[in-house]
Amino acid sequence: MEINNNNPNNISSRTDRKLIERNRRNQMKALYSELNSLVPHYNSRVHLSLLLFLLLVYCEAANYIKRLQTNLERMKQRKDSLISGGQSMNIASSRPGFSPKVPQIQIHEMGSSLVIGLTTDTHSRFIFNDTIRILHEEGADIVNASFSVVGNTAFHTIHLTVGELTPDYHGVVVTRIAERLNKFIYDARA
Secondary structure: OOOOOOOHHHHHHHHHHHHHHHHHHHHHHHHHHHHHHHOOOOOOOOOOOHHHHHHHHHHHHHHHHHHHHHHHHHHHHHHHHHHOOOOOOOHHHHOOOOOOOOOEEEEEEEOOEEEEEEEEEOOOOHHHHHHHHHHHHOOOEEEEEEEEEEOOEEEEEEEEEOOOOOHHHHHHHHHHHHHHHHHHHHHHHO
16 A cells, blocks of 8 residues: 555644644643743753753652641641640640640739739630639739630730739738639639
C-alpha cells in the first residue's frame, strides 16, 4: 500500500496533530512559567533545565510542608496550654488529655494592688458577678476588669486595690479576700 502525502485528509490530519502539539507545548510553557513565578529564585541569572527546576520545586515544597507541620504542632501545643489555663499552670496540667477543673482562681499581690485571674467555662455566668460582689463586700476598689474567651473557657482578669491601709492590716484584708474567694470557688466546683 502506498501512502499519498498529497491526500487532503492526510494533510489535514497532520496539520491538526501539529496544532494540537503546539497548543500542548504552549500550555506546558504557560504552566511552567506560572510555577516559576511561585518559586523563590536563588540566582535569577542561572537558567535551570526543566528537570532541575522541577527537582528544586519538589524540594522547596517538601521543606515548606515540613515547616507547616512543625508550626501546626507548635500552635496545637500553644492552644492546649492556653485552654488548660495558660502558662502559669503547674507541669501536671500540660499533660495531653488533662482538662483543668473550672472554675479556678489565682490571686497575685503587687504592693497595695491585687491581680485576680479567674478561669470559668462559658456557661458559668454568675461566678464572675459573685466574685465582684465579694470584692466589693471586702471594700476593694476595682480598677479594671477584662475577659477573653477561648473555646468554652473564659479567662477573667481583675485588677483592684484594697485602699490605704497600714501594712499589718493590709495583709489581713488580702488574706481575708483570698480565703473568701478560694472558698467561693471551691464551693462552685462542687
